[in-house]
Amino acid sequence: MATIWISTITPSLHTLDLDIDATSDADDIQETIDEFVSSIYANGYEEIRVIDSDEIPGIIATHISPENWVEYMEAYEEHGDAFRLYVASVCCAGQDVSDMVSCFEDAYRGEYDSEEDFAIELLDETGELNALPENLRHYFDYASYARDLFINDVYSEQNPNGGIFVYWNQ
Secondary structure, eight states: OOEEEEEEEOTTSOEEEEEEETTSOHHHHHHHHHHHHHHHHHTTOOOOEEEEESSSOHHHHTTSOHHHHHHHHHHHHHHTHHHHHHHHHTOOTTOOHHHHHHHHHHHEEEEESOHHHHHHHHHHHHTGGGGSOGGGGGGOOHHHHHHHHHHHTEEEEEOTTSSEEEEEOO
């Protein structure tokens, strides 16, 4: 289960912590965060942080505001592991969540069994092999093309359920 740990330190150096089920309804997460934040500010504490989370990239969990967490979880719910892995490998701390989503949507190409499968589909989509006579196309080395493609133009992340997620390098 994905959880969020939000914390603050009181003037007497005690911590006030809140654990939230990050898979809850977005409205419930926001309401829980709002109640916690209100009580923090009502007691004169000025700083709160998302300290840690389970199953969510650490760089995101520790550097986005609680207000942006709901937006992150909505994107995670919509795009799943492909988004989580992209954020963990590409996005920078402090980047706005809407920018993360936009970058992901621009970069994400899909889920494939292998890099070679992606290369074959890309060639089919673009029609690049149409310049070759039909009788020569079966000599084309898809594995080498895929290897070269994944050196610069695209990259992949292992899907925890098998296969790969493919993204354009930006």
